């Protein structure tokens with residue numbers, strides 16, 4: 238099936254690498270197929286499905302290669318075989334940290350890549366995983382335009398006091414401030430909310446992106462005015478393996494009295510904490526909800542309490558709440574979590590309709606709710622494809 242022109246979108250998250258291939262002839266990019274690169278096993282596996290979920294390609298390699306380069310060769314080979322050589326105009330990537338400089342997508346050059354690599358200490362779990370596909374693709378197709386879209390860009394307008402940490406100002410001048418993440422997801426969901434309920438999107442909204450990584454965004458008129466993640470994607474909510482907000486004194490204590498090295502501390506906070514650390518069982522919300530272990534229940538309770546507490550924090554920044562939106566793997570699929578968070582926010586006038594919630598309808602707020610409540614599935618790949626197309630159009634007008 239030859240296609241006119243397409244862009245490849247890569248979404249490297251903490252627990253998966255997803256990709257989408259989009260046709261770009263129409264104003265809105267159209268998904269042709271989507272895939273998953275699973276590197277968690279010894280035998281990396283690439284699966285590609287049609288938008289309807291039919292398997293188009295499934296290949297498991299015999300052994301892991303350390304940079305994942307073969308998997309990307311397989312992806313590009315699949316695209317060429319199925320959609321025709323020369324159909325691919327660009328590859329666009331979700332990059333978790335854009336630092337202080339990038340408030341919009343950018344074409345990847347060697348200089349940009351070097352800047353993004355230098356941000357690795359600020360997102361050690363994510364940045365290398367986001368940058369690896371760029372290297373792999375440019376080794377195979379050096380002439381292909383590659384574009385970076387940033388999780389941080391949506392929050393670029395955050396200003397003091399929201400963006401400020403209460404440490405001496407000289408550190409702020411060195412870029413130590415709240416950046417915020419999951420911006421591509423928030424951008425997509427805010428756009429969908431604008432389509433569903435424009436009058437609400439113009440008001441005060443909190444979007445809860447609850448996935449393996451989790452964060453909240455407070456939006457006024459569709460713009461980010463506060464968020465729970467900070468300089469790094471460690472701050473804020475309890476996550477799959479990350480601790481979220483923690484007394485900084487704990488870190489000093491662990492260094493000074495438990496003699497933990499910085500690398501061990503980093504591993505503890507990014508990989509061994511959160512739902513996994515508290516339950517001792519799993520980082521996966523599905524497993525915890527299915528478990529009868531007390532520690533699993535306690536991990537879920539802590540997740541819910543922190544989410545509700547921090548939603549209230551976002552509401553304080555906004556000075557009230559018109560609309561609460563759930564998204565991300567947990568937000569979209571775990572009705573128990575949505576209803577438990579809703580119950581904790583009853584004092585704010587939040588009421589969730591049990592039947593609507595069980596069926597994961599789009600609007601789940603009860604008749605008597607003072608706050609509209611929605612479930613809106615996120616689609617980071619679609620928003621990246623839009624940015625990529627806009628950038629290609631601008632470039633072709635300029636040249």
Ligand SMILES: Nc1ncnc2c1ncn2[C@@H]1O[C@H](COP(=O)(O)OP(=O)(O)O)[C@@H](O)[C@H]1O
Nearest residue numbers: 250252448449450521522523565566567570571
């Ligand atoms: N049906 C479900 N019920 C409860 N949790 C779910 C369900 N489906 C997915 N999840 C949870 O969603 C989380 C992964 O979210 P996702 O947004 O896909 O992650 P990522 O951050 O990798 O994009 C996991 O904790 C998983 O258990």
Ligand SMILES: CC(=O)OP(=O)(O)O
Nearest residue numbers: 250251418419450470
């Ligand atoms: C920024 C972040 O936490 O991303 P993810 O949810 O993909 O881990």
Ligand SMILES: [Mg+2]
Nearest residue numbers: 250448449450
């Ligand atoms: Mg994600």
